[in-house]
Amino acid sequence: MLDAAAPPKKIVEVRDLKMHFPIHAGVFRRRVGEVKAVDGVSFDIHEGETLGLVGESGCGKSTCGRAILRLYDITEGSVVIDGREIGHIPQKELRPLRPRMQMVFQDPQASLDPRMTVAAIIGEPLVEHTGLSRDARLERIYELMDAVGLNRNFANRYPHEFSGGQRQRIGIARALALNPKFIVCDEPIAALDVSIQAQVVNLLEDLQKRLGLTYLFISHDLSMVRHIASRVAVMYLGKVVELAPRDDLYETPLHPYTQALLSAVPDPDPASAEKVKRIILQGDVPSPANPPKGCNFCTRCPRVMPVCHHEEPAFTEVAPGRFVACHLHDGTKIPEAPAAAAADQQGDAT
Amino acid sequence: MPDGAMPVLDVRNLRTVFRTRSGEVHAVNDVSFDLRPGELLGVVGESGSGKSVTMMSLIGLLPSPPAEVRSGQALLDGRDLLGMTPEELRKVRGARVGFIFQDPMTSLNPVFTVGFQLTEPLRTHMGMTRPEARRRAAELLELVGISDAERRLDDYPHQFSGGMRQRVMIAMALACDPEVLIADEPTTALDVTIQAQILELVKELRHKLGMAIVWITHDLGVIAGIADRVMVMYAGQVVEQAPVKELFTNPQHPYTRALLQTVPSVRGRRVEKLRVIRGQPPVLGAPPAACPFRPRCDHALARCARENPQRIALGSGHDVACFWDPATGEERHA
Ligand SMILES: Nc1ncnc2c1ncn2[C@@H]1O[C@H](COP(=O)(O)OP(=O)(O)OP(=O)(O)O)[C@@H](O)[C@H]1O
Ligand SMILES: Nc1ncnc2c1ncn2[C@@H]1O[C@H](COP(=O)(O)OP(=O)(O)OP(=O)(O)O)[C@@H](O)[C@H]1O
Ligand SMILES: [Mg+2]
Ligand SMILES: [Mg+2]
Numbered sequence: 188m189l190d191a192a193a194p195p196k197k198i199v200e201v202r203d204l205k206m207h208f209p210i211h212a213g214v215f216r217r218r219v220g221e222v223k224a225v226d227g228v229s230f231d232i233h234e235g236e237t238l239g240l241v242g243e244s245g246c247g248k249s250t251c252g253r254a255i256l257r258l259y260d261i262t263e264g265s266v267v268i269d270g271r272e273i274g275h276i277p278q279k280e281l282r283p284l285r286p287r288m289q290m291v292f293q294d295p296q297a298s299l300d301p302r303m304t305v306a307a308i309i310g311e312p313l314v315e316h317t318g319l320s321r322d323a324r325l326e327r328i329y330e331l332m333d334a335v336g337l338n339r340n341f342a343n344r345y346p347h348e349f350s351g352g353q354r355q356r357i358g359i360a361r362a363l364a365l366n367p368k369f370i371v372c373d374e375p376i377a378a379l380d381v382s383i384q385a386q387v388v389n390l391l392e393d394l395q396k397r398l399g400l401t402y403l404f405i406s407h408d409l410s411m412v413r414h415i416a417s418r419v420a421v422m423y424l425g426k427v428v429e430l431a432p433r434d435d436l437y438e439t440p441l442h443p444y445t446q447a448l449l450s451a452v453p454d455p456d457p458a459s460a461e462k463v464k465r466i467i468l469q470g471d472v473p474s475p476a477n478p479p480k481g482c483n484f485c486t487r488c489p490r491v492m493p494v495c496h497h498e499e500p501a502f503t504e505v506a507p508g509r510f511v512a513c514h515l516h517d518g519t520k521i522p523e524a525p526a527a528a529a530a531d532q533q534g535d536a537t
Numbered sequence: 538m539p540d541g542a543m544p545v546l547d548v549r550n551l552r553t554v555f556r557t558r559s560g561e562v563h564a565v566n567d568v569s570f571d572l573r574p575g576e577l578l579g580v581v582g583e584s585g586s587g588k589s590v591t592m593m594s595l596i597g598l599l600p601s602p603p604a605e606v607r608s609g610q611a612l613l614d615g616r617d618l619l620g621m622t623p624e625e626l627r628k629v630r631g632a633r634v635g636f637i638f639q640d641p642m643t644s645l646n647p648v649f650t651v652g653f654q655l656t657e658p659l660r661t662h663m664g665m666t667r668p669e670a671r672r673r674a675a676e677l678l679e680l681v682g683i684s685d686a687e688r689r690l691d692d693y694p695h696q697f698s699g700g701m702r703q704r705v706m707i708a709m710a711l712a713c714d715p716e717v718l719i720a721d722e723p724t725t726a727l728d729v730t731i732q733a734q735i736l737e738l739v740k741e742l743r744h745k746l747g748m749a750i751v752w753i754t755h756d757l758g759v760i761a762g763i764a765d766r767v768m769v770m771y772a773g774q775v776v777e778q779a780p781v782k783e784l785f786t787n788p789q790h791p792y793t794r795a796l797l798q799t800v801p802s803v804r805g806r807r808v809e810k811l812r813v814i815r816g817q818p819p820v821l822g823a824p825p826a827a828c829p830f831r832p833r834c835d836h837a838l839a840r841c842a843r844e845n846p847q848r849i850a851l852g853s854g855h856d857v858a859c860f861w862d863p864a865t866g867e868e869r870h871a
Binding site (some may be wrong): 319450 | 572583585648680699700701728729730731732733734736737753756757758759760761762781782785786793797798801802803804805807808810811812813814815817818
């Protein structure tokens with residue numbers, strides 16, 4: 188699939204991104220520390236692809252997504268979107284760039300203003316960023332409603348009159364209003380029923396094909412990410428511990444955290460549920476205000492070594508497109524992969 | 538009953554209605570099921586299908602009004618729970634039926650120590666002295682894998698992590714050695730690695746304590762891993778019931794079949810396009826006169842619009858409420 192001659196265009200390039208939130212305490216609200224929500228993250232997202240971002244609650248997925256779109260003033264690092272560095276430019280200069288990059292939120296209920304009609308919600312970015320006439324705007328709103336499968340007759344209804352899946356469609360329609368190139372989808376299906384999740388995922392895939400969209404798909408649902416993403420980044424306590432093409436990651440995870448995470452996902456099939464060897468991690472995730480010394484995962488890692496307690500592992504490319512931050516892979520160039528997988532990779536490269 | 542054992546819990550024709558200002562909501566429509574000693578019954582279904590209301594109806598945990606249990610029978614060791622006084626039900630809840638709720642913070646009181654909350658029911662329902670109750674409480678915390686249990690009895694709920702709070706909830710539900718444990722989405726709010734810890738714990742405890750468990754979830758993966766038998770609910774009805782392997786290998790109801798195809802997996806073959814169940818589940822203002830799944834069903838027959846199918850037994854503990862036969866693609870012959 189990969190065309191060696193023309194490397195895929197990078198729409199997003201993130202380097203050493205850090206987002207630390209200050210912790211204040213005492214009567215004078217003195218700064219006593221910081222939550223290292225995102226602590227040195229690097230990755231690229233290619234045009235037209237979906238990068239999945241997975242990890243457990245509090246590991247910094249949402250913060251990462253929001254920081255990339257500059258919904259925060261970031262602590263450190265660089266973010267290049269479509270060739271333009273936006274990491275530290277002032278919000279005023281960001282405004283004209285906003286239309287190109289959008290966000291779909293987890294909770295459709297909370298992210299839609301209950302006092303606005305569907306038409307007003309979808310049309311809001313058009314009012315703010317375009318000079319379209321009323322009629323042209325309404326035409327565009329109808330077009331967007333068609334695109335996400337909402338009945339035009341519902342344009343004057345309010346969000347509470349819709350189901351969860353329909354509300355998520357409203358959020359998606361609004362994100363599409365200004366023809367964005369890049370969309371951060373933050374847990375877009377987490378609040379939906381199983382039978383409705385597939386509707387929204389299929390819609391996102393459809394729109395991607397039709398409009399050439401690029402997604403950062405944030406989710407804790409590893410099976411859905413396997414379905415939708417082309418490459419996957421795994422976060423733990425503010426850092427990306429592994430990044431790989433989808434099939435590599437799910438078939439031969441390299442980082443012990445990825446291995447444990449994947450093994451913990453229950454299988455909707457009793458026969459295979461019996462066969463899977465589960466790696467049960469002990470304890471809980473440490474606080475991002477006080478991460479452990481050395482490797483962030485060393486307090487729970489089943490394969491921890493002495494070096495892990497004092498030296499942070501570097502995030503290195505150990506095979507083409509496969510990155511991992513783990514001392515087990517220090518000095519590895521090509522991971523020990525089964526012959527078949529290795530053959531596949533070669534096949535891909537040609 | 539195939540295995541001949543007397544059920545610990547036998548529920549027949551339960552109907553529960555909410556009377557709201559905008560009319561009635563028929564949340565539970567003629568639900569029947571039983572629970573055998575030592576068995577784990579999984580209950581699946583989408584949001585609003587009546588899973589929680591069914592179980593809360595049994596032990597008097599619904600606010601009334603607006604809730605009204607219209608009919609039915611729920612025999613716990615031969616005694617009807619639905620005919621009990623609130624006082625009798627309170628005793629049942631304290632001593633014979635344990636309950637774990639989805640959100641641990643709603644049932645753990647933030648202003649009392651975990652030790653107080655664990656010992657209180659032991660003293661009132663089991664008549665233990667304070668030191669006896671404290672010893673037992675520490676034992677329970679140890680049982681659910683909380684280390685340094687004795688000391689942690691003096692901690693408040695907010696001093697525990699989410700996974701540990703859920704363990705405390707399990708310890709509380711187990712305090713009085715119940716015959717039946719009802720667990721309502723006990724792991725839904727947890728991360729997968731923490732969920733895996735809790736599921737391991739439950740598997741282990743089942744063998745140690747031998748109680749019967751009802752486990753409510755919308756996660757088919759969780760069900761596949763721990764249940765002996767599964768009951769699928771849709772619009773306040775049981776639409777299918779079967780032993781776990783049978784349900785996953787030979788699903789009969791179009792809803793169950795579609796549900797199994799819409800969930801992707803992290804293992805095995807990856808599907809290119811997810812199967813979609815179109816439309817929405819209904820909210821019922823009246824007991825359904827036709828099959829409530831019909832508007833979303835790919836196999837609806839003319840008869841499905843006229844009658845609501847009753848559950849029919851297919852043998853080996855498998856039953857389904859549907860007129861359509863997946864083997865022939867036509868109407869099922871009785
Ligand atoms: N505005 C903020 N101020 C202080 N701390 C914050 C802020 N936003 C997030 N955090 C903290 O940063 C960490 C990462 O949070 P984030 O919401 O990014 O996690 P997440 O991976 O999206 O989790 P979830 O899966 O629960 O959505 C958490 O410890 C969180 O408490
Ligand atoms: N207090 C109430 N007043 C009115 N209707 C209610 C009340 N509680 C529940 N219902 C309705 O009863 C029906 C069944 O709800 P129930 O909570 O049993 O669903 P559930 O299957 O447990 O769903 P979930 O997976 O979301 O927990 C729903 O339609 C719900 O709206
Ligand atoms: Mg988040
Ligand atoms: Mg419920």
